[in-house]
Amino acid sequence: MVSDVVSCVIWRKLVNRLIESESEGDMPKPTKKLLELNEPTMIAPDQLRLDTQNPRLILSSRKTPSEDTIIQQLHLEDELDELLSSIAANGYLDFEPLVVLDEDPKAPYTVLEGNRRLAAIRLLLDKKRAEKLDISVPDMDQDLRATMEMVRVIRVASRAEARTFIAFKHINGPHRWNSYAKAQYAARWFKEARDADSTATLDDIADRIGDKHATIKRMVAAVLVLEQADRNGIFSLDDRATKRFPFSHLYTALSRKEYMAYLGIEESWSAWLPSEDPIPEARVTRLKEVLHWIFGYKPDGVDSIIASQNPDIKRLGEVLTSTVAIATLNDRRDLEVAWEQTRPADTKFSSALISARRAINDAVSSVHAFDGADRGLLDVASEIKEQADLLYDRMQKKSGSKD
DSSP states (O other): OHHHHHHHHHHHHHHHHHHHHHHTTOSOOOOOOOOOBTOOEEEOGGGEEOOTTOTTOOOOTTSOOOHHHHHHHHHHHHOHHHHHHHHHHHOOOOSSOEEEEOOOTTSOEEEEEOHHHHHHHHHHHOHHHHHHTTOOOOOOOHHHHGGGSSEEEEEESOHHHHHHHHHIIIIISSSOOOHHHHHHHHHHHHHHHHHHOTTOOHHHHHHHHTOOSSHHHHHHHHHHHHHHHHHTTSOOGGGOSSSSOOHHHHHHHTTSHHHHHHHTOOTTTTSSSOOSSOSOGGGHHHHHHHHHHHHOBGGGTBOOSOSOHHHHHHHHHHHTTOHHHHHHHHHHOOHHHHHHTTSOHHHHHHHHHHHHHHHHHHHHHTGGGOOSOOHHHHHHHHHHHHHHHHHHHHHHHHHTOOO
């Protein structure tokens, strides 16, 4: 009888200890499944982890992102909503294996290709996590949830082994990354290739990914500029005021001669063997200005002055050629006002005159809407007439016309 009581007490203590361990997250993790190289294998998603080096991630290089941060970034930049809806409606369709790497024997396999799919699975299997990250996840039938219990993967020996396939698929292939992701991937590839072989060039990489227009060259050069700014502590990707990252603004700007001159870089600076510090030390302060103008600077609550790439990147470049325009930009932080300082007087006058005619024509075409009640508008019209007469008289005198 006593032994039975003792057994019950011991059993209760064991059960309580298991409950405590589960609540503390101390439950033993599932044994890591051994994967053969280059052999497609089914595996549970909890034995996989998202890649902290995913080129899609737009984050400062100063810190390693958490998995939650990676999921938030993928949702923001790659629009996971469509993928979430598709899996919720149809189940996980195993068309293509995830490409994984065993970087740490004590850690889950790192997913090199298929991070969006794994992120979607994480969210669909854990609605509380989705709520914490403020990501809306559709409901899913239990039968369809079962399709995510195991996913097909293929293990490669190194990142280099998967590189050509991933680059072809996402740089010039059917599932293209945005410009920054492409640039990040090519830049890492270039640096690793150069470390292995000092004669390696961007030309080699461009050939392997099918880039025929030197676009990758300009993109990689822009990534190197951003990395230099980050190392110097003048700007990191986390500092930008823009929600999305308009990377094309930068590599387009850096291909224009006005920016090259302002930053002190040669026209051949983005050659097939670019420097890791493209901007001369004496011009780093100017680089800070340019990056803050283009992307804004969140720590100081400063917004970007670029409303759209065309024509604003061109106009900012023209501002950089004039010390007066630069001073105006720093004082007013208004690109339009600063840009006006770069225009010849006759150009500004003709543009203003044509704009005024357009505005008057618009007013005339809608004068039927004036009901006569607002006498103040008559005063405005009278003032416009007086100013127009004065303008015409002055122009007539200068033209020598006697009409």
